[in-house]
Amino acid sequence: MEAQNQEVAALVEKIAGLHAAISKLPSLSPSAEVDALFTDLVTACVPASPVDVAKLGPEAQAMREELIRLCSTGEGHLEAHYADMLAAFDNPLDHLARFPYYGNYMEAQNQEVAALVEKIAGLHAAISKLPSLSPSAEVDALFTDLVTACVPASPVDVAKLGPEAQAMREELIRLCSTGEGHLEAHYADMLAAFDNPLDHLARFPYYGNYVNLSKLEYDLLVRYVPGIAPSRVAFVGSGPLPFSSLVLAAHHLPDAVFDNYDRCGAANERARRLFRGADEGLGARMAFHTADVATLTGELGAYDVVFLAALVGMAAEEKAGVIAHLGAHMADGAALVVRSAHGARGFLYPIVDLEDIRRGGFDVLAVYHPDDEVINSVIVARKADPRRGGGLQNGLTGARGAVPVVSPPCKCCKVEAAAGAFQKAEEFAAKRLPV
Numbered sequence: 001m002e003a004q005n006q007e008v009a010a011l012v013e014k015i016a017g018l019h020a021a022i023s024k025l026p027s028l029s030p031s032a033e034v035d036a037l038f039t040d041l042v043t044a045c046v047p048a049s050p051v052d053v054a055k056l057g058p059e060a061q062a063m064r065e066e067l068i069r070l071c072s073t074g075e076g077h078l079e080a081h082y083a084d085m086l087a088a089f090d091n092p093l094d095h096l097a098r099f100p101y102y103g104n105y106m107e108a109q110n111q112e113v114a115a116l117v118e119k120i121a122g123l124h125a126a127i128s129k130l131p132s133l134s135p136s137a138e139v140d141a142l143f144t145d146l147v148t149a150c151v152p153a154s155p156v157d158v159a160k161l162g163p164e165a166q167a168m169r170e171e172l173i174r175l176c177s178t179g180e181g182h183l184e185a186h187y188a189d190m191l192a193a194f195d196n197p198l199d200h201l202a203r204f205p206y207y208g209n210y211v212n213l214s215k216l217e218y219d220l221l222v223r224y225v226p227g228i229a230p231s232r233v234a235f236v237g238s239g240p241l242p243f244s245s246l247v248l249a250a251h252h253l254p255d256a257v258f259d260n261y262d263r264c265g266a267a268n269e270r271a272r273r274l275f276r277g278a279d280e281g282l283g284a285r286m287a288f289h290t291a292d293v294a295t296l297t298g299e300l301g302a303y304d305v306v307f308l309a310a311l312v313g314m315a316a317e318e319k320a321g322v323i324a325h326l327g328a329h330m331a332d333g334a335a336l337v338v339r340s341a342h343g344a345r346g347f348l349y350p351i352v353d354l355e356d357i358r359r360g361g362f363d364v365l366a367v368y369h370p371d372d373e374v375i376n377s378v379i380v381a382r383k384a385d386p387r388r389g390g391g392l393q394n395g396l397t398g399a400r401g402a403v404p405v406v407s408p409p410c411k412c413c414k415v416e417a418a419a420g421a422f423q424k425a426e427e428f429a430a431k432r433l434p435v
Helices: 004-022 032-045 057-085 092-098 104-128 136-152 163-192 198-202 207-224 243-253 267-272 297-303 316-329 342-349 353-357 411-430
Strands: 232-236 255-262 286-290 305-308 335-340 364-367 377-383
Touching: 004 032, 004 057, 032 057, 057 092, 092 104, 092 136, 104 136, 104 377, 136 163, 136 342, 136 353, 163 198, 163 267, 163 342, 198 207, 198 243, 207 243, 207 364, 232 297, 243 255, 243 286, 243 305, 255 267, 255 297, 267 286, 297 316, 316 335, 316 353, 316 364, 316 377, 353 364, 353 377
Parallel strands: 232 255, 232 305, 255 286, 305 335
Antiparallel strands: 335 377, 364 377
16 A cells, blocks of 8 residues: 555656646647647556545645646647648548547547447347347347447447448347337237227337427428428338328328338238227328338339338348339339438448439438437438439439438527427327327
C-alpha cells in the first residue's frame, strides 16, 4: 500500500505541474507548446494506475475539475482548427486521417462494433438452441434482449461484416422471422376468441409500433408522392395479424380497398377471423389472398400503391428478385413502399439495397431511418413513368440517385411530440375500428 500511495502521489504531483503550465498559456489554440503540454498530459494519464480520483483531497479535486475544463477548451480549438483545414479540400472526407487522433476514433468505433457483434452472436447461439420459438418466458426474454441490443444507434455496417458474421446474421433474421410468425399466430388466436376481435388489438404488445410505423409510411407517401389518392392498395406479406393494413385502412386511407397477400394459407385464415361478423365498412375493404408474390402478374398492375413487408425476401438476392418482379408488373407511376433496416437493426430485418430498387424500374423518392422504437426503415419509391420523362424527387425533377434521407425529428421536437404520440396510440387502441 505504501508503494501504491507513493505512485499515486507522484502521478498527482506530475499532473498538477502540467495543469499549472497549461493554465499559464496565453491561448489553447494549436501550437508547438500547446501540443507538447497536452501530449505530456495524455502520456501521464493513459497508462494503468492505482489512482482513485474519488479519494483525492479537495485541492487535487479542484485542480482536476479545472484541468478537465482546460482539456475541453483545448480539444475544441484543435477540432475547429482541423475542421477548417479539412474544409479547404475539394473532398474533405478523403482527408480525415490528417487529424492526428482520427485513428483513436476509428479504434473506439471498431471496438464498439466488435463488442456488439459478439453480444448478438451470443444471443443467436442461445436462440438457436431453443427447442421451440413459440412464445414462452425464455423465448420472450431472449428476443427482448436481442431487440434491446440492436435498436440503439450503432456504427455497425452489416455490409462490412466478415463471412462468419454475415452467415450468423442471415440465420438470425430467419430465426426472428420464425419467432415473429409464432408470436403473431399466438395473438391472432387469442384475439379470435373475442366476440369483436378488432376491439382488442392493443392486447398485442407491439400494436403501438404498428400504429406508429403505418402513420410514418402514410406521411412519407403523401409527402413524396404529391397528389396521391390511392383507391386500390396491395400489402405483400400481411401475415396472421395484418395490423399495418388495418391501421392504414381505418385511419389514413379510408377510401381504399386493400388486397393482402401472404403465401401461408393458415396466416390468411387467422387474419380473416379478426373480421368475423364484419360485413360493411372496414371489413368490406379488406381481402386476403394466399399467393406467392412471384405468381402475381396482371393483378399488380391494378394497384396505386404496393406495400412490401420487411420479411418478404429475406436474403439480398431474394429481395432483389421480388422487387424486380414488382417492377415488371406494377403500373407506371404506382408507388412502392418498402420496409428495410439500418445499422444494427439489420440483424433483425433485411437491409434493402437502393440500387436493387432502381434496377427494378423504380425511382427512389425518400429513405427514412427511425431512431426510436419503430424498428424498420421506410423507403418510398415510384414505378418509373416514361410519360413523365423520368423520376420526381420530392415533386421536383432531379437526377436519379438524388434521394433525400429524411432525418428523424430533433430531440426537442420529439419531447414536444411525445405526449401527443402516446395519446394517439391510446386513442387507436381504445377506438372501435369501423366494421
